[in-house]
Amino acid sequence: MTVAVDVRLSGWWDELRDSLWLVPTLTVLVAVALPPLLAELEPLPTWIPPDLVFGGTPDGARAILSQLAGATITVLALVFSLTVVALQMAASQFTPRLLRTFLRNRRVQAVMSGMVGSAVFSVGVLRLVRSEGEGVDAFVPRLAVTAALVLSFVAVGLLLYFIHYVTQHLRVDVVMHEIVIFSTQQLANVPGDRDTIPDRLAPDPPAGAVPVWARRDGFLQLVDIDRLSDAARAAGVRLRLRPTLGDWVTKGTTLAWGWGNDDDTGPGGRDELSALVHRHVYLGIDRTESTDLAFGLRQLQDVATRALSPGLNDPTTAALAVTQMSTVLCRYAGHPLGDDVFEDEDGQVRVAAPRPGFAALLELAVGGARRYGRTDPEVIAALLTLLIDVAEHVADSADRAEVVEGQIDRVLASAELDDPVDQERVARIGRVAKETLRSGSRVATVADAT
Incomplete structure (x- = not known):
């Protein structure tokens, strides 16, 4: 295993969180599972007023559900078109680095999820409707059909909200204000328990330090500095990372330097040192703002x-x-x-990671x-x-x-x-x-x- 589980999961979670498909996919799973559960409630309990639920025939239910599914999918195509236009405008007018911020936006993901979920739910209810004939009793999941109607109204509301949100979000002052809010939140990831304000600079590695070469290309997204220092102490080595969080690292170039507990001693096997470093860092395909x-x-x-x-x-x-x-x-x-500098009790640097x-x-x-x-x-x-x-x-x-x-x-x-x-x-x-x-x-x- 080349990357520690915690670091790898954190890196994967950042990528999943910034994707546009995760939340809609989870919504689809719920929309597939919910219609059979609602159908199990038939006949409806007496405490549910019959006037509030669908009371039509199987043919009427099929017609309504078919229209709802088709219309929702059409509206979903419109939402996707608006999203693509918004991304193109953000990239051309502001900066391509805003695309990740837009995709990870929970409001955008909620609109997509609502649209997809409504369409899939209608299709799921449609397959439960049965007409009488050939030994089959007529069955209409009235509560599920009613829920599909409600979700269709929700989808219309989401469309109106999304149009409003996109037009507001593409205003440059709103975009920059959101960047400011997220940027200031990143200070929580920077140690604030130092006694002095002047920037701390990590010492340069000694002349006998051994370079650790990167095994893959990517932006340095995460460094589990606490576990890395513990692992380095257990292995009897000291480490100095070269790139800052957010820097690009090319495969085969120096990712870190390592040396023994004494400056004039080596760190041991190069392969073991490389494995130790790579277990606690994560290189991704793009730059993220989570720790940068x-x-x-x-x-x-x-x-x-x-x-x-x-x-x-x-x-x-x-x-x-x-x-x-x-x-x-x-x-x-x-x-x-x-820089983040982790020292032993004797004041000697165990691990140093550069920060701007x-x-x-x-x-x-x-x-x-x-x-x-x-x-x-x-x-x-x-x-x-x-x-x-x-x-x-x-x-x-x-x-x-x-x-x-x-x-x-x-x-x-x-x-x-x-x-x-x-x-x-x-x-x-x-x-x-x-x-x-x-x-x-x-x-x-x-x-x-x-």
Whole structure:
């Protein structure tokens, strides 16, 4: 077994959760099993009012159920068409990395499940209806037919809701707001029990460390760091992973380095070391946001840079994306970041796994818009305003304040503005940003500055 059961199941569950077929498939199974169960209730108990259930003939039941099944399948085809259009628009207008977020959306999966379940349920009830003749008594599962009618109304309601949801969900501000919410939730996966805010950097492996080569291609999606450290301690080895969560790993390239308890000793057999590492990591076919702090910022940065492309030329959307990144960065700014380092009681590093630090996350958020929006005063102003927001959260941390100040200087230096009014405005916002960084709070003139 090359991957520990827990890690493998977690990786598979992420892939299943993000698929569009899992919940509808479970709904189909329920829709197949439910009609016979409802038929067992015939004749109906006396406490069920007869006026509330279907009272027609077998021929009438067949006609109704056939029409319901056909109409629901037709509506289901419309829903699938709307879904494909929504995915195409999201990929072309915003970023292809939004497709996974849309597919894993529980509302989308609920609509698909309701439509499929209603159609399958109607077909399942249809096969239970019997007409009298040739020694067979007429039978109409009245409660099941009634349930099929109710489900048809539910399917219509789901269609109306889905149309409303798609039209609302494709609004760029709603899309970015959902990315912000999910991104800030990822902080729960980052250890927050460190004593200091400065990013922790894992030590480099010693010269005698043995590389562990990846056995397959894929994005590094999961690392069971707790069990990996326990296994490394039991095996008498120390490990340093190379890729960060969300990085692409190519088969045959270095996935980690291993060495013995003493820096000048080897870790033993290379095959055993490789098996130990691969049992506790999961490489998937695409990047996920479940444990990746940078993924949400990457999505927002994609929206910003795509909006600044010549084909779209939408600096307003780019500035809005920068504003949303400010919300994410302000949450990250007050949280310990950097590499995950697991130490023994003697303070020696047992396992180290890289995570993006504050400087890398800030560059990810600012870099693309700074390069592609350097000629637009609104984008430059939005970037500087973002840095003002972040400055209020990092003024008491010398390391992070230095990173923010460096970004302020780079934004100002990269600005290519011909209008003297725009130049003065950007310079004024830059002064406000540096003053905020020095004082730790927003200066009173910020409204005029922005």
